[in-house]
Amino acid sequence: MHIQMTAGHLRAALSSFGRIVERRCTVPILTGVKFSGNRLVGTNIDIEASCTIPTIGQPKGEAVVDYFALSSLAAHIDGAEEVTLSEEKGLATFTFNGSEYRMPSFPANDFPDFGTVKGVRAETGNLGFVAAMRRIRFAISTEEIRYYLNGAAIVNGRDGRPMLVATDGHRLAMMPIDGVPADWFGAIIPIGAVNHLVMRGHEPISIAIDLEQRRARFYLPGHQMSAKLIDGAYPEVNRVIPVDARPVFAVDRAGLLRVLRRLRSFSEGWREGVKLIGTSEGLRLEIAQSERSAVEHISWGGACFCRAVRGRIQCPLSDLSSISPDRRNGYIRDRAPRSLQRLAYRHHVGKRPSSHRPDADARVRRS
Amino acid sequence: MHIQMTAGHLRAALSSFGRIVERRCTVPILTGVKFSGNRLVGTNIDIEASCTIPTIGQPKGEAVVDYFALSSLAAHIDGAEEVTLSEEKGLATFTFNGSEYRMPSFPANDFPDFGTVKGVRAETGNLGFVAAMRRIRFAISTEEIRYYLNGAAIVNGRDGRPMLVATDGHRLAMMPIDGVPADWFGAIIPIGAVNHLVMRGHEPISIAIDLEQRRARFYLPGHQMSAKLIDGAYPEVNRVIPVDARPVFAVDRAGLLRVLRRLRSFSEGWREGVKLIGTSEGLRLEIAQSERSAVEHISWGGACFCRAVRGRIQCPLSDLSSISPDRRNGYIRDRAPRSLQRLAYRHHVGKRPSSHRPDADARVRRS
CATH class of the missing domain: 3.10.150 (DNA Polymerase III; Chain A, domain 2)
Known part of the structure; x- marks a missing residue:
């Protein structure tokens, strides 16, 4: 494997995998990112992110290299510096301006493949999907017992309008989101994917939700994220939302x-x-x-x-x-x-x- | 006791005691600051700081009030807000704009008195005393066994020039400081006082060192700090400083x-x-x-x-x-x-x- 790019481009590409690639992991290969041509892929099995990187010349081959080693190196190199990453026989070599760093690598064939996401792909650029996630995610449960609450759900509101909802059994937050395809109802997007989208801050250009395979894919500018949806039934939240509730109090x-x-x-x-x-x-x-x-x-x-x-x-x-x-x-x-x-x-x-x-x-x- | 001032002035005055007043302390009164007229005093027995506070009207009486409670309140109030602190029968009341906070107070008579500092008082405004402390303090030892290394010492250099020196037995840092009175030699300023002066960042207008009583007083703009000097003999550092040492290497x-x-x-x-x-x-x-x-x-x-x-x-x-x-x-x-x-x-x-x-x-x- 051989790829050449600037340290700045590498840094920007690696930032796509924050909170997805895990530092402590029982499967060592998951601490790495796969370089495949000008494409980078990182995953924690449940969520996969990928992006393209502008290269200098034609990249060759593929390999999996430690994500955190590369990130910390890229953070300490001037952005305009040209860097080269090559891999041979399980040893990755990262060179720039006379400096040379060597670290072990993993074979690209062992890297898990997330698979395809079928289902309706809807344009959601102006839907405010991530903005709604940002508002409600505080109420997402992190308890493992009621695993089906560990995400934000797309549900049918009492008036038939779709809404994004999150609850931990003690508090509930909801935001109506108009324009969601009817066959997305029941999808529970896991908290990891919600956090990743909120952290990146961009609204997805389009979203594909495949309820049969329980998968979703979010298409962001220059970046894709796929996630396994939570396999469970979200509770009937309309039962507990008061009708015409009077406010307890209203202050600034x-x-x-x-x-x-x-x-x-x-x-x-x-x-x-x-x-x-x-x-x-x-x-x-x-x-x-x-x-x-x-x-x-x-x-x-x-x-x-x-x-x-x-x-x-x-x-x-x-x-x-x-x-x-x-x-x-x-x-x-x-x-x-x-x-x-x-x-x-x-x-x-x-x-x-x-x-x-x-x-x-x-x-x-x-x- | 009764004193009125703005929250901003209170906040500025309380900031003088950072790293001197201790949160966890076996003597509860040391967690407080003494209000005495328009003067505030805080101490940890070894170091005492004091400053004056601009008041609204004439302050009355004296009392010791919890430093951290007041600091956190002052930090959360608009600086221009007028605040009143009064104390009666062991209960301090802090009021502003309709809000009222009550906390226990300590009798002013129980507050420890640091005493006077005699000795030569020298003008040191342009001496670079604190700048020198900032450069050498990294080498001050924090080991309790060799307690005499727990400070910065004023010693006589090999060429007879005074210098400020610090060592932890493994590394040594020194800065020549011209214009120090000859009777200051041998004074070891404790690390707490060094850190306080470096944190405040101002050069003292004048310094009085009383080697007989082992005390020093630093006069800063609007602020005074007194410290007990370390009672011990500083090692003969000239023995270990190489004469005409060649540099090992010289890089940027x-x-x-x-x-x-x-x-x-x-x-x-x-x-x-x-x-x-x-x-x-x-x-x-x-x-x-x-x-x-x-x-x-x-x-x-x-x-x-x-x-x-x-x-x-x-x-x-x-x-x-x-x-x-x-x-x-x-x-x-x-x-x-x-x-x-x-x-x-x-x-x-x-x-x-x-x-x-x-x-x-x-x-x-x-x-």
Whole structure:
């Protein structure tokens, strides 16, 4: 195998595999990337990414070379420097400007092949698919027991509109996404693929979902990602989403975050509780610990249904932080009362909507 | 006690005590700062810092309030906000803009008093005292056994010029500082005080050193720091500094750092060794590990005395990084062959200069 390119191009190509190629792995070949012509492929069996690399001259042959060794080398070489990677008899040699690095390589034939993805391939460039993933991924479960919650699901909403949904059994986040083909319903995209897409930040040009083979492929500019979909049935989320729920309270998200951060910094431990009390002037936040106590006020304009909600400071803080307004597309207003409805929603996942009493005293629970 | 000020002024004043007030401490009152009029004092017994704070109106009384609680609150409040701190019967109340925080306080009478510092007080504004500390502090020992090495010492150089020196028994760093009063010789400034001065970054306007009481006081703009000097005899460093030592090699510091970082990133472990070999063209760096190997070249212009030096990659890397050119004053050239002499020096601390053979094969040791 022989390939020549600039260190900058190599660095850019290798960045496509972040969070896919794993450093600690029982199968050593999976710590490498396959060079095949001007194409690079990396996989962790469940997810596969590939991209093309601009080369100098014609590349020859194929081989699998350690991803992390190449990445760290490329990070420490001037981007314009020309580098050469060659492989012979299980030894890869990386040379540039008189320097020479040698490392073991793996035979290209042993590299796992992900296979093809059939199914409808839909243009999704302006769908806001990745933007929706970015908003809801905080609610994806990471528990292995309910493995079917370890991803974002495309489900049919109560009104028949498709939506992207994530839940960990305690909280639920959803975003409607119009224009999804009907045969995508039921697909559960695993958290690894969601994180990879969100990290790359680009909307896919097109997506193919093959529900029969349980596979999806995302076509991004200069980059492809394929993932095995989670093989399971997503719970019927419409049962637990309240119909015409009244908001518990509506305050400025940024203001509430600032106050919660101040309370947390003052608190004696991050597991300590905060009490939220609705008054005629606004929301009152209280902490009372063994040695310290604090009272904060946030005024509001609209109606107030909140009597008292208790929870750890960390709970609303992590939720409010994760549903921060989408900076890239900016279509979510910072003053989003909907985000705070989830403080009430939280009590209802797993219960019937009829039991929805947002003004009742209740304890915020967390797994 | 009652004091009113802006959150920004409080934040700036509290920043004076970073690395002095300790979070985990067997004496709880030492986790607090004493408010006494418009003066703040913090101490860890060995080092005391104090500063004045611009107040709104006339402050009254004195009390000791938790440093970290106040710091974290001040960090989360808009700088222009007016804050009030009052204390009564062991309870401190911190209020601003309708918010109220309560925490326990300590009686001001129990706060330890550092005492006065007599001795010559010399103007040192343009002496480069802190700049010299910044250059040599990497070599200060942190071993408790040889406690007298846990600081930077003012000693008499071989030519009679005063110098600031630090050593951990394996490496030695020194900087001449002209204009030091003769009765300061023998003072060992503890590492905590050195770090505090370097972190604040300002040269002291004046310094008083009281060798009888073993105390020093540093007068900085709007800020004072007093420290107990280390009570011990500094070793006779002139014995181990080679006379007219020939440099082992001379290469560009930045270039060598870049290559060493690349080698480290490629290396299988940070404890792995690097071999430095002098050739007619330049310096050759080699690593050869169980699975990986690398060869790098750095060209030089001047004469070369280096045959082969071995050491962990981490050793020259940490040394070269810590003696980075002084960005603030910029009087150290980046191309500093002297810095690299220390690779040779290292073999000679504790030996007689007569045994100085910089071109011999030798192993770089490290505690």
